[in-house]
Amino acid sequence: MLFRQEVLEGIAGGRIDRVFRVWAEPRVRAGSTQRTRAGIIVIDSVTAVTPEEITEDDALRSGFKDRAALLTALSKSTKEGGYHRVMLHLGGPDPRTELAANADLTEQELADLKAALDAIDNRGQRVPWTREVLRLIEEHPGLRALGLAEHLGRDRLPFKADVRRLKALGLTESLETGYRLSPRGKVLMAYLRSLTE
Incomplete structure (x- = not known):
């Protein structure tokens, strides 16, 4: 997964603990890790969600100002598929x-x-x-x-x-x-x- 710099900073600072993606099939799985400039990101869970299941808290904890902004961003995706909530955390520095x-x-x-x-x-x-x-x-x-x-x-x-x-x-x-x-x-x-x- 690609992460914008401000998202990486939010993950590193503990403000962001989830991201949303549009995928036909999940591209990551629970327990996997990814090296980034912020450190090693650990994937805790991947869940398919409907727009109705996305909450205001989801939006705030994924770096958006509100639910409407998150849904707007997701709707602009050029990828085909459903919405997925990816829970994650910073596991530590990249060795x-x-x-x-x-x-x-x-x-x-x-x-x-x-x-x-x-x-x-x-x-x-x-x-x-x-x-x-x-x-x-x-x-x-x-x-x-x-x-x-x-x-x-x-x-x-x-x-x-x-x-x-x-x-x-x-x-x-x-x-x-x-x-x-x-x-x-x-x-x-x-x-x-x-x-x-």
């Missing part, structure tokens, strides 16, 4: 966020990260790409994935999948638009440059 913030790396940790990048590059079917993507993000923080991919003559979706692999190592961070190197990623890039000087 990748904590990892990305850790810039106090030992020589061994830096060597291990270099080895991880080497392993990714060596397993690939194409030329090594990890350092090139990190360098591009370092030089163009906040640039959309499409723009970054175009710099490399690549398609957007495979490029985004590559960035997710780097994010899993704690080296990049997603912004509202585009990406940037994390503190951990900046330290690694300085280390990699020192090896070639």
Whole structure:
């Protein structure tokens, strides 16, 4: 599920504990989790509801000023299907966020990260790409994935999948638009440059 920034802030602050979606079939299930910029969101329940079952409290607890505003927003959905109430809560920080913030790396940790990048590059079917993507993000923080991919003559979706692999190592961070190197990623890039000087 996609969440607007103000909804994520509301979930993180405890003001929002439910969202509504128009789905032919539920896209999430109770007990599942989703990584977001706010942290790990836990899905508590998913219930099909009629418009009559949506209450004023539902509207307030989903970030709308009133029931009418929520129903108006749902009616404007271009998706086909019924209304679903998704109860959720913030389960905690995304471990990748904590990892990305850790810039106090030992020589061994830096060597291990270099080895991880080497392993990714060596397993690939194409030329090594990890350092090139990190360098591009370092030089163009906040640039959309499409723009970054175009710099490399690549398609957007495979490029985004590559960035997710780097994010899993704690080296990049997603912004509202585009990406940037994390503190951990900046330290690694300085280390990699020192090896070639």
